[in-house]
Amino acid sequence: MPTAPTRVPQQERSRATQARLLEATVDCLVEHGWSGTTTTVVAARAGVSRGAQLHHYPTKAALVTAAVAHLAERRAMELRTEADALPAGPRRLDRVVDLLAAAFTGPLFVAALELWVAARTDAELRDALVPLEATVGREMHRLTVELLGVDESRPGVREAVQATLDLLRGLGVANLLNDDSTRRTALLHTWKRQLATLLTPAADTDARGPH
Amino acid sequence: MPTAPTRVPQQERSRATQARLLEATVDCLVEHGWSGTTTTVVAARAGVSRGAQLHHYPTKAALVTAAVAHLAERRAMELRTEADALPAGPRRLDRVVDLLAAAFTGPLFVAALELWVAARTDAELRDALVPLEATVGREMHRLTVELLGVDESRPGVREAVQATLDLLRGLGVANLLNDDSTRRTALLHTWKRQLATLLTPAADTDARGPH
Numbered sequence: 078m079p080t081a082p083t084r085v086p087q088q089e090r091s092r093a094t095q096a097r098l099l100e101a102t103v104d105c106l107v108e109h110g111w112s113g114t115t116t117t118v119v120a121a122r123a124g125v126s127r128g129a130q131l132h133h134y135p136t137k138a139a140l141v142t143a144a145v146a147h148l149a150e151r152r153a154m155e156l157r158t159e160a161d162a163l164p165a166g167p168r169r170l171d172r173v174v175d176l177l178a179a180a181f182t183g184p185l186f187v188a189a190l191e192l193w194v195a196a197r198t199d200a201e202l203r204d205a206l207v208p209l210e211a212t213v214g215r216e217m218h219r220l221t222v223e224l225l226g227v228d229e230s231r232p233g234v235r236e237a238v239q240a241t242l243d244l245l246r247g248l249g250v251a252n253l254l255n256d257d258s259t260r261r262t263a264l265l266h267t268w269k270r271q272l273a274t275l276l277t278p279a280a281d282t283d284a285r286g287p288h
Numbered sequence: 289m290p291t292a293p294t295r296v297p298q299q300e301r302s303r304a305t306q307a308r309l310l311e312a313t314v315d316c317l318v319e320h321g322w323s324g325t326t327t328t329v330v331a332a333r334a335g336v337s338r339g340a341q342l343h344h345y346p347t348k349a350a351l352v353t354a355a356v357a358h359l360a361e362r363r364a365m366e367l368r369t370e371a372d373a374l375p376a377g378p379r380r381l382d383r384v385v386d387l388l389a390a391a392f393t394g395p396l397f398v399a400a401l402e403l404w405v406a407a408r409t410d411a412e413l414r415d416a417l418v419p420l421e422a423t424v425g426r427e428m429h430r431l432t433v434e435l436l437g438v439d440e441s442r443p444g445v446r447e448a449v450q451a452t453l454d455l456l457r458g459l460g461v462a463n464l465l466n467d468d469s470t471r472r473t474a475l476l477h478t479w480k481r482q483l484a485t486l487l488t489p490a491a492d493t494d495a496r497g498p499h
Contacts, residue, residue: 197398199321240475244458246461250404250458250461
């Protein structure tokens with residue numbers, strides 16, 4: 078069976094080509110924005126032929142949504158790995174919020190924001206992006222619950238996690254044109270204490286006093 | 289002195305022309321996004337000659353930043369007027385948050401977001417926008433403090449107002465591609481109660497019980 082040994086490397090080559098294209102796409106979005114991200118520029122940056130690129134991703138919309146999905150998965154894995162290294166205990170919440178804040182001010186957030194804004198006025202991109210946005214949003218919520226180690230069936234926990242992610246999204250946008258890290262750090266310092274109160278079961282809160 | 293009667297109408301005409309151009313610019317940004325907003329399209333939409341447009345706003349960057357500044361001022365005035373009509377008392381905070389949430393999901397927010405994202409990769413726009421963004425941000429903070437009728441010198445008030453605006457910015461982005469109003473309403477319902485606690489002087493809070 079002489080085909081078996083070559084088929085596996087072919088699949089691996091395809092995956093490697095795809096990964097190079099997707100990473101190059103995100104780099105392009107970060108560096109040049111939506112309008113500066115052309116399929117030609119991405120292929121050149123990835124060192125992939127136009128033919129191979131069109132084989133894997135026939136349109137710009139297909140390429141950019143695949144890129145954001147791929148990077149969101151990779152970033153989620155990285156966040157899990159980073160969170161695994163965190164100590165348990167009361168400081169854990171602070172560090173998890175810091176990890177999430179870094180994600181919301183990092184290149185993947187910037188690339189995703191380029192797509193969200195472009196999709197508002199680009200029907201093809203919008204159709205490709207809306208289902209992905211819902212999935213990524215749900216995954217981010219689930220990941221946050223997991224990293225915080227909280228029980229979402231308890232009243233208020235779901236809302237507190239949502240508010241944290243919406244706040245971080247807002248802080249991500251505030252960081253677009255300026256380094257907003259000083260203000261963000263101070264604001265998150267306060268938010269972490271509020272979040273700890275919101276996430277702590279009422280019995281524990283009572284044991285510590287009303288505030 | 290025959291020039292005096294004509295000079296005033298000329299100034300009025302100029303102001304009216306400017307206002308038409310600025311409103312058309314925001315409409316264009318909302319409808320077509322940054323890349324679809326060309327000075328030619330704006331002039332046509334405003335019913336203003338290219339010559340007159342170039343006289344008032346010689347570049348696209350000058351036009352779009354003036355448009356966002358103008359609309360931010362107008363929106364602030366509208367918010368003040370709407371807030372003046374609100375009753376005092378505990379429900380006021382809820383209604384002020386609703387007014388702000390409407391602003392952060394309205395056309396001016398969308399137009400401003402188009403500019404912020406475009407400015408990230410457009411040096412000319414960025415230079416024009418960064419000082420404006422700082423001013424608009426400060427004004428929005430001051431307006432929120434004023435509408436809520438709170439005393440910013442009290443500990444925690446400044447941070448609570450900041451967090452509210454950052455949260456609303458995040459909710460504005462979450463609303464870009466989908467009607468997120470159901471989730472937003474539920475989340476803000478919880479946030480309003482938190483904010484009331486954060487903004488209420490400790491003595492009043494104690495009078496009402498620990499929560």
